[in-house]
Amino acid sequence: MPLTQGLHRAVQRHPDKLALRHLGPDDRAHTYAQLAAEVARHAAALRGRGVAEGDRVALLAPNTDRLVIQVLACWWLGAVPCPLNLRWSVPELAAALADAQPRLLIADDGQLAAAREAAAQAGANSPAPGDAPPVTVLRGELLAVQSSHFTPVPDVRAGGDDLAALLYTGGTTGRAKGVMLSHGNFWASAMSRGAELNNPPEGVSLLVAPLFHVAGLGRLIGQLIVGGTCLTLPQFRPEAALAAIAEHHVTDIIVVPSMLQMLMDHPSFDATRLQSLNRIAFGAAPMPPDLLDRALAAWPRAEFFQAYGMTETAASVCINPPANHRPEARAAGLLSSVGRAGLGAEILVVDESGNELPRGEVGEIVVRGPMVMQGYWNQPEATAAALREGWMHTGDAGRMDEQGWLWVVDRLKDMIITGGENVYSVEVETALRSHPAVADAAVVGVPDERWGEAVQAVVVLKAGQRADEAALLAHCRERLAGYKCPRGVLFTDLLPMSAAGKVSKATLRAAFAPTPGAAGPSGA
Numbered sequence: 001m002p003l004t005q006g007l008h009r010a011v012q013r014h015p016d017k018l019a020l021r022h023l024g025p026d027d028r029a030h031t032y033a034q035l036a037a038e039v040a041r042h043a044a045a046l047r048g049r050g051v052a053e054g055d056r057v058a059l060l061a062p063n064t065d066r067l068v069i070q071v072l073a074c075w076w077l078g079a080v081p082c083p084l085n086l087r088w089s090v091p092e093l094a095a096a097l098a099d100a101q102p103r104l105l106i107a108d109d110g111q112l113a114a115a116r117e118a119a120a121q122a123g124a125n126s127p128a129p130g131d132a133p134p135v136t137v138l139r140g141e142l143l144a145v146q147s148s149h150f151t152p153v154p155d156v157r158a159g160g161d162d163l164a165a166l167l168y169t170g171g172t173t174g175r176a177k178g179v180m181l182s183h184g185n186f187w188a189s190a191m192s193r194g195a196e197l198n199n200p201p202e203g204v205s206l207l208v209a210p211l212f213h214v215a216g217l218g219r220l221i222g223q224l225i226v227g228g229t230c231l232t233l234p235q236f237r238p239e240a241a242l243a244a245i246a247e248h249h250v251t252d253i254i255v256v257p258s259m260l261q262m263l264m265d266h267p268s269f270d271a272t273r274l275q276s277l278n279r280i281a282f283g284a285a286p287m288p289p290d291l292l293d294r295a296l297a298a299w300p301r302a303e304f305f306q307a308y309g310m311t312e313t314a315a316s317v318c319i320n321p322p323a324n325h326r327p328e329a330r331a332a333g334l335l336s337s338v339g340r341a342g343l344g345a346e347i348l349v350v351d352e353s354g355n356e357l358p359r360g361e362v363g364e365i366v367v368r369g370p371m372v373m374q375g376y377w378n379q380p381e382a383t384a385a386a387l388r389e390g391w392m393h394t395g396d397a398g399r400m401d402e403q404g405w406l407w408v409v410d411r412l413k414d415m416i417i418t419g420g421e422n423v424y425s426v427e428v429e430t431a432l433r434s435h436p437a438v439a440d441a442a443v444v445g446v447p448d449e450r451w452g453e454a455v456q457a458v459v460v461l462k463a464g465q466r467a468d469e470a471a472l473l474a475h476c477r478e479r480l481a482g483y484k485c486p487r488g489v490l491f492t493d494l495l496p497m498s499a500a501g502k503v504s505k506a507t508l509r510a511a512f513a514p515t516p517g518a519a520g521p522s523g524a
Contacts, residue, residue, distance in 0.1 A: 057079050167181065208236045352364075
């Protein structure tokens with residue numbers, strides 16, 4: 001099924017309904033009829049620039065209506081959008097461009113300098129110098145102006161196994177991987193989510209999750225399929241997001257827990273003005289129970305749910321439903337679960353040989369289903385390592401109970417082996433975050449002559465709160481086995497973040513790596 005199908009359906013059913021609105025000083029609104037016409041003209045303009053079916057089109061822009069139109073125009077034309085991470089450095093952008101070899105790089109005005117420098121570096125570092133044409137950089141605003149002079153072209157109706165997006169993961173260490181996701185992958189993911197949670201067409205989604213991440217792109221697709229309304233903000237700012245929710249009656253939002261905390265801690269937060277928000281999805285990091293309790297009190301009628309998935313699975317493959325987030329349901333112990341396999345998804349927990357483990361034992365989570373990627377662009381070895389015998393090996397360590405509820409306990413690469421015992425950093429971080437003075441925490445393994453690795457914690461305290469190492473260690477000893485407790489606690493004002501917006505464990509481990517002639521950790 002083409003990812004443009006929802007657009008055609010909405011034009012037929014309610015052409016004058018608001019489809020897309022960009023919020024900001026240059027507020028722009030588009031009905032479904034207007035959006036379809038603009039997409040068809042943008043597709044014509046792209047074709048006029050030499051873009052053909054199957055060509056990649058790199059996009060470097062924050063969440064705006066123009067970015068949404070560019071993505072849709074690529075699908076209309078049968079081209080492949082490749083939205084790039086705004087947080088990447090120029091060398092990281094250049095590496096992705098050299099790998100994807102897009103026909104065009106369309107950049108927002110604020111990203112033009114970085115785009116031009118990255119394109120120049122990509123040409124110099126192309127894997128096939130002389131064979132690939134240089135990347136042409138085009139201003140997104142100029143494309144919008146030029147498109148008005150083009151005659152709309154028909155939708156080619158690309159769908160099924162046709163490539164729909166090339167989304168790059170990683171990029172802070174090693175070579176970033178371009179995840180190949182088809183129209184069918186995104187459709188399967190959207191249908192799975194819709195089967196778990198009704199997605200009403202009258203919903204108004206605030207797209208604050210960036211469209212260069214699969215969560216943001218997946219939410220856009222979900223709204224297009226049902227003919228809902230999307231609002232864009234160029235970046236997440238608590239005051240602007242709160243104002244948008246109140247003024248435009250936003251019904252749903254996707255956040256990471258830190259974003260939710262910033263919303264609720266902002267001086268302008270007034271829950272009485274925000275009751276249109278009836279669905280709050282979160283993921284990427286554990287939700288602290290005290291923060292969830294605050295949110296439940298602020299939005300007593302809203303549905304809260306956690307989604308588990310990854311770029312390689314076109315977003316979520318299972319959902320922990322709203323019922324498990326209510327206080328009365330927590331006695332069942334399912335609050336920390338990520339849910340059960342969604343429609344069309346199969347999930348197992350396996351050992352190193354790929355054999356399913358008995359329920360309750362920890363192993364690697366593997367996934368199979370129509371939402372699983374086609375592979376990694378230009379990386380057959382990485383593809384073969386991830387896709388084995390029909391299963392996507394996630395690299396996540398997890399366990400499953402007898403009823404199929406799944407828990408993610410850590411990334412396999414973040415597991416700490418100390419004195420022969422496996423310690424999952426997420427478990428220790430959860431214990432630390434449960435201390436009333438702790439805002440955030442990260443746990444890594446550091447070299448230790450006696451134990452091989454020692455558990456090291458790095459902690460951010462809440463504003464105005466105090467706690468010392470002894471207090472936090474005592475707090476952990478009340479909740480964890482001795483070998484799981486940190487051997488040390490380092491306090492910091494800010495945890496290092498990766499380009500994907502997650503805590504960079506690699507940066508923390510490097511900070512604690514021994515230096516020549518030095519004994520012990522080097523600090524963070």
